[in-house]
Amino acid sequence: MSEKKQRSIAVLCLALLCSVSSRAQQVLRWGADPSGGAPYVFTDPANPDQYIGYEKEMVEALAAHMGRRPVMVATDWEAIVPALERGEFDVIVNGLEPTEDRAARILFSRPYYVFNLQLTVRREERNIASLEDCRNKLVGTLGNTAASRLLAQRGIPFRGYADPVAAYRDLELGRLDAVLMDVPMEAYYARDNPRLRPAGPPFRGGVYVIGLRKGDEALKAEVDAAIEAIMRDGTLERILRRWNLWDAAQAELHAAMRKGEEVHYAMTAATFNWGDALKRLARAAAVTVMLAFGAMLIALALGLLLAIGQSKDGGWLSALCTAYIEFFRGTPVLVQLLFLYFGLPQIGLALPGWLTALVGLGLNYAAYESQVYRAALEAVPRGQWEAAYSLGMSPALAFRRIILPQALRIALPPMTNDFVSLFKDTSVAFAISVWELATAYRELANATGEFLLLGVVVSVFYLAMSLPLAHAARRLEQRQARRRALQLQAAEATT
Amino acid sequence: MIRALNLYKSKDGKQILRGVSFEVASGTTLGIIGASGSGKTTLLRCLNGLERIDRGVIECGDVRLDASLADVEYARRAKLLRRRVGMVFQHLHLFPHLSVLGNITEAPVHVLGMQRSEVEREAQELLAEIGLQGVAHRYPESLSGGEQQRVAIVRALIMRPDVLLFDEPTSALDPRRSANVRALLRRFIAQGHTMIVVSHSIRFLEDLADHLLYMEGGEVVEHDRAEALLYAPKDARTQDFLRQAR
Structure with missing residues (x-):
């Protein structure tokens, strides 16, 4: 964690330096957690000092439309909202789901992706075919996500992880009975693992939005416009297709936007009391x-x-x-x-x-x-x-x-x-x-x-x-x- | 009966004992005198198997402790020897975490495997015999020096050793208490115990020991019947020591 912090400080310093040297072009500082972050944003296995990911490409496209230069700030997923509030970066682009408690603290852009959830079990698992079978089982997921809230809501015992790699490894090792994860992560980290298999079909999870600080209404307008633009001109579709993330749900989202329809999404609420x-x-x-x-x-x-x-x-x-x-x-x-x-x-x-x-x-x-x-x-x-x-x-x-x-x-x-x-x-x-x-x-x-x-x-x-x-x-x-x-x-x- | 044959012992490169030999017949008491550093205490520790001798033989009953034995066998026989030879240390070394009764019964119960109730009864008798009624459940730290010493004596006595060793039994006591200890030792003599008493006080050993042994520089200078050694010492070194001591 401290390494991650150091890295983010280093990136931050670099970002500050760059912003000073090229005052002409405004930067777009975006926060994301690259550890176990595929396919959103993660370290390029072929080139370890470089990040790749569909959201990175998306941010680059957005920034180009906004006339800004994107600067990524690596941060910790679980503390990503407080980090935004502290001003460590201007926007969160990290598969962020709109939730009621987050809505009370930050602004959301329009949705740019519709995600499904997938339950995964060990190959030899006989007793779990769907979430209903997990009542007395231990399910792993990312901490503070739509998935974790769903589990909390249904009263299913779960353990929140900081990254999907650890969750799937603990499933393999028998420390967990199942893992519930957004399909993009499931596709990247679990689908090709011969010791794991999906349990049941994927089901609708929610949407991803970009998070902004309260009061940054001008930036929100800019971001919304840029999202609309890259959806309209097919840039986002091309990116998603390249990452194997294009499906019927995305087509629906794009179509709704072209028709000028407001996309309604249900916000998961934290079940905190x-x-x-x-x-x-x-x-x-x-x-x-x-x-x-x-x-x-x-x-x-x-x-x-x-x-x-x-x-x-x-x-x-x-x-x-x-x-x-x-x-x-x-x-x-x-x-x-x-x-x-x-x-x-x-x-x-x-x-x-x-x-x-x-x-x-x-x-x-x-x-x-x-x-x-x-x-x-x-x-x-x-x-x-x-x-x-x-x-x-x-x-x-x-x-x-x-x-x-x-x-x-x-x-x-x-x-x-x-x-x-x-x-x-x-x-x-x-x-x-x-x-x-x-x-x-x-x-x-x-x-x-x-x-x-x-x-x-x-x-x-x-x-x-x-x-x-x-x-x-x-x-x-x-x-x-x-x-x-x-x-x-x-x-x-x-x- | 205990016998020492030609004992040698060196510590930290210093020769402490140089060919010490003597014998104590059953039912008799040997007093060992000598200046500090003459090797008295080391001799006693060797007789109890606490220190390994370099050369020589110690015999007590059927136990024969030979310096030439291998370590393991030496340790085994030293343990047997300690069962026959009881020791009352100069500093007593009572067990502070155990009551008086615990101090006395610990070894009979755990070493000899005796019934605890039986040992406790015997311990109470012995305590009463030497005037220590009612202290059985107190802890050593709450006893006076004289009482502590008597507890240490009972602790050694209850193991029924063939020979009892005393290291400077009066060093921590005032004259009145030291007379009490002498009276107690006299009673042991009358009961037929065999004892070796190391003391720097000639007065204490006078008419207590049957024989006296004067040591100097790790050697036995003179070993004789008590009155002979005290009143007609043959060696000039003994004469010197006695003159200075009186």
Whole structure:
């Protein structure tokens, strides 16, 4: 994401530079998400520093009619409306569907494309023939689209993805039961995949429009006129035919325009209400808690083994444990999660997202907990080992009954603090589409624009869980300090 | 009965023990005296198998710990040796996370596999015997130094060792308490225990030990019956030490 941001900043700078150098010609800055963006706009596989796509060609045709020079601004699909509002670009051209909530924030041009939706399943799927069969299945789609709203409306469990590639791959890996996507994407990313097949015929989804900032009425008029122009002179049809996107629905749209008929389209409404949002947030909070506890359990168990392994001086086991610890502490947990989620399926191990996050965070935190254990074990005086040995205990028994219980007491406060960190770190699971608090925040806020209010609610969820824990850690620390002082006093009294 | 034959031990390139030999007959008490750094404590740790000897043999009952044994076998026999030799450390090393009762019953239950209820009953008896009624459920940190020491003694005693080792039992105690400890050790002698007591205090060992052993520079300078060593020392070095100590 940050790479995408960097790229968009770079493109933005370039755009600014160009606009300064050629003041004579006005630019048309258009925002689109090129990652997994075929066939709309995407990186040319044959020429990686160039974007291609039918919408890119369309924008070029529009800009030519408007007497402007098109400059593309790469942006993130899910945050594309806020980016427009911030003025990062002037228009959204990215297969944008008119919706009621968007209508409240931005202007729409006239429609330029009619899209259908297609449900896709794995080839061997027997139980899903249409959307009706998905009641208790998990369906993947792009976040914040007509498709995702349709699924929400019908009460079908779904997961919103940032790009279609990830959705279809998770379908292949069995992490999803079906994928619902606009036909242009389905045609490009799924139709030729031998492991997938369409379930049922495509059905009417809606239209694509160009999005503009509120108040940019003059630009809207310009854009509308340009759309009409390229429809009239057949430019758009030629582009769509070249991309295999021309069909009866497009012909209908073109005909209506030629006749001067107003094209009516139904706007999908976001099914957002606060009761529903809080319910979804509560579910996300439960997932967050589950991730934190599950990962901590793994971290505590594995961390202990690592600490023991590392304490065996000199052997290959010690070296192996040290390598593990250095690796997991020296690389970002986000990268580790992405590796587990996307890398492991390549060797045939496809875990569901939540399990990947749980295991990934557990493996990562095990490296940290091992060091807490190590410090705590070293803090137990040598005399305790010797006293245990002198009573005939084996090293294992001495460790289990005498050393470990004392080390755990020493380790408890730092471990509680680590648990608070882990708790917050579960938010990286958003990178692999796990429905936890951070993901919930991003998706709900993007869908509604309620970044502020939802942000407060989500923060309260986090605080409600992390503050008591942090408090408990502090109390444990204080109790230990008091006990140490007491022991010191007792020791002084005897000498 | 415990016997040491020609023990050698070096640590960090320094020779600590140089050919130490002695024998303690069953039911008798040996006092080991010597200046700090003479090797007394290291000797005790070797007798308990906490440190590996470089050369020599330690024998206790049917356990024979030979320096020439391979590591694994040495460790196995050292463990057997520790079952026969109990140790009361200078700094006690009570287990702070366990109650007094827990400290005492831990090893009988988990090492000897004895019934917990039976061990607890015996522990209570032993505690009562040495004047520690009512502390069973307290934690070591809440006990006085003298009480802690008696707990450490009971902890070693309940394993029924053939030989009890004491490392500087009076170093942390005032004179009145140190007299109490001596009275306690006397009672053990009367009960027929075999003991080795390391102390820098000659007064403490006087009329407690049957035999005394004076160490200097890791060697046994003189080993004799207590009164003979105290009142008619043969070696000039022993005479020097006694003169300075008195």
